[in-house]
Amino acid sequence: MREIVLDTETTGFEPSEGHRVLEVAAIEIVNLMPTGKVFHTLIDPERDVPPEAARVHGFTRADLEGKPLFAAIAPGLLEFLGDSPIVAHNAPFDFKQLDAEFLRCGHPKLDIKRMVDTLALARTAYPGAQNSLDALCRRFGVDLSQRTTHNALLDVKLLAEVYLELRGGRQPGLVLGSAPVVQAILREESAPRTPRPMRVTDEQLARFDAFLAKVKDPLWKKLEP
Template sequence: MSRAVLFDTETTGLEPLGGDRVIEVAAIELWNDLPTGKVFHTLIDPERDIPAEASRVHGMTSADVAGKPKFAEIAAELLEFFAEDPLVAHNAPFDFGFLDAEFARIGRAALDRARMIDTLALAKQRFPGMPNSLDALCRRFDIDFSARTTHNALLDCKLLAEVYVELTGGRQRGLDLAAESTIRLVEYRSEGPRTPRPVVASAAELAAHEAFIEKLKEPVWRLEQ
């Protein structure tokens, strides 16, 4: 079993080194690329105003984050949730850049880029030359994103988790694991190991099969091995 953390941020703008700040962080725990239901989420006081153009993207204003904790107050809990596991994000360099800028302000180390898994890069590899925004991927994988009227870190994480499952084949692996568990449960509940029973065709079934292959041109059953 392997753990990873999928996360997203919302910010006051696009320039972490130009004074823009993080106003929301959401993260979802994954095991074997599947969500476990364990979530980290918080709004953050950016200690500056939120420009109108940013509010049009994520729908949040300065009033929404007034009185919320500052980044320094949530950093330790966020890092504890991240632990040392891989970090998954869509356009991950953007989110890593903002968190690194926030960590630098409080004297903490930047995130290790070796931990980065960028779902945008994965999508571009799988669908080269096609739109690979989160909305486009949701449409492609038939994931309902009707609630996404504006950017929202927690909702975006939940949608991205579904997209990530599709990009990595995680849903199929999850089904395989569930099937394997069911088989083991049935075996456990059975009274001892089952004795194999050979299946023998009846004379009528053999005759019907012979009549069927007589109608075929060069049937494989007639080829010499």
């Protein structure tokens, strides 16, 4: 099954307040494994980048000057997304941001039925626990050493690993027929086995008879020769 893991970085939280998308990153996964196909671009948001937002993702207005506008990258992004499910952490935020951008340049909004929210999945699996992307990476042993800012391209790579764990770990990718551990088990099963009869002591028999004496009409007595 083809799915797209996606992340955006923005100038702020609310498109209704004039905030814009400044980075989009997406990677393709098939059967929960990355295929190597990536969509990534920085975008000129056509406005300033507030200092509080720059501290989160590391991009300033100067970094984005001369980058393409969202209208220019929208066709390529839509083609990459196709009709596949879209996986994101706190997905309603990313959908809201992208929908505002798509509508601004004349494209329809994303179908909400395509949304897969890993934050909701994590809250179901680990209620009451910390379920930020950082916390989930630490829980699953995903390497966070490169994550000094919330860069969208790095975040989608981390999220793809987290999503795989949330969906049951690496079992879906195993080829059981060729797995060494399975072959070893099959070889063991095919080897001849020496019977190991169980021996009952006189003491155990006496204790069992004492137990049966307390049972009304015990079945075991009927089976005796």
